[in-house]
Amino acid sequence: MRQPAMAAYTGKEISPGEGVQTDAELDEFVRQNAETSYHPCGSNAMGYDDMAVVDAQGRVHGNTSSACGGRVHHAADCHWQL
Incomplete structure (x- = not known):
């Protein structure tokens, strides 16, 4: 998504956001925000x-x-x- 041809279709990262960069930060974000859903197929x-x-x-x-x-x-x- 960071290619020049896609620039018109992208904006700032919404989630988890630019403040989440390391694996540890991403792990913590997932722990705090992940949810389950039941949608069988x-x-x-x-x-x-x-x-x-x-x-x-x-x-x-x-x-x-x-x-x-x-x-x-x-x-x-x-x-x-x-």
């Missing part, structure tokens, strides 16, 4: 065999509740929290 088998979770139309096998189960066609299209 995974995949399951599609098909009609015993290991399949959904059929070819994405319907969950054995599901009698329309409020149960969700699917995404491509995990790469999901919203990623960075």
Whole structure:
């Protein structure tokens, strides 16, 4: 990001800031500011065999509740929290 061609798109470092330079300072910043988040994403088998979770139309096998189960066609299209 420090290349001249990127100058129009960059500003001052927001976090952790210019005051954090050494490994020890960075370690301390992470200890004080890191948080966890739960945002699961995974995949399951599609098909009609015993290991399949959904059929070819994405319907969950054995599901009698329309409020149960969700699917995404491509995990790469999901919203990623960075």
